[in-house]
Amino acid sequence: xxxxxxxxxxxxxxxxxxxxxxxxxxxxxxxxxxxxxxxxxxxxxxxxxxxxxxxxxxxxxxxxxxxxxxxxxxxxxxxxxxxxxxxxxxxxxxxxxxxx
Numbered sequence: 001x002x003x004x005x006x007x008x009x010x011x012x013x014x015x016x017x018x019x020x021x022x023x024x025x026x027x028x029x030x031x032x033x034x035x036x037x038x039x040x041x042x043x044x045x046x047x048x049x050x051x052x053x054x055x056x057x058x059x060x061x062x063x064x065x066x067x068x069x070x071x072x073x074x075x076x077x078x079x080x081x082x083x084x085x086x087x088x089x090x091x092x093x094x095x096x097x098x099x100x
Contacts, residue, residue, distance in 0.1 A: 003040060003092050012051060012081040016040060017063070019072030024099040029073065034058045036098035038075075044088040051081050051089075057098075 006013045016038065018025060028036040034057040042051040060073040 001038075001094055003094075005086075005089070007081070007083060007086040010080060010082070011078045012042075012086050013078045014040070014053065014076070016055060016075045017072055018060075018074075019063070021062070021070040021072045025073070026070075028057055028099045029060075029062070029070075036096070039095045039097070041093040041095070042089045043091045043093065045090040047091075050085045051079055053077060053079060 002017045002019075004015045004017075018038070021029075028034065036057040038055040038057075040053040040055070041049060042053075044050055055075045055077075057073075060075045062070045063072040063074050065071045
């Protein structure tokens, strides 16, 4: 998983890319009811939480391979965050739930 962030107008912008598209991710995306979630926890150097973003598989975009298949998923979003807090981010912890 790759997470890219930026800050603009008092907002933290993020893009989360998950590859490869296979196994449990593929099964969760192709399920009738997409209950899977990915949680991004942005922390400072002492492990204190600065921001949390919960990504539902219902809200992601599939990344295509140009040949009719998929190579991953992507979610772009934003959340209100001060510049001081944004600059303090040192770690991004990722957790998953709802992947059978």
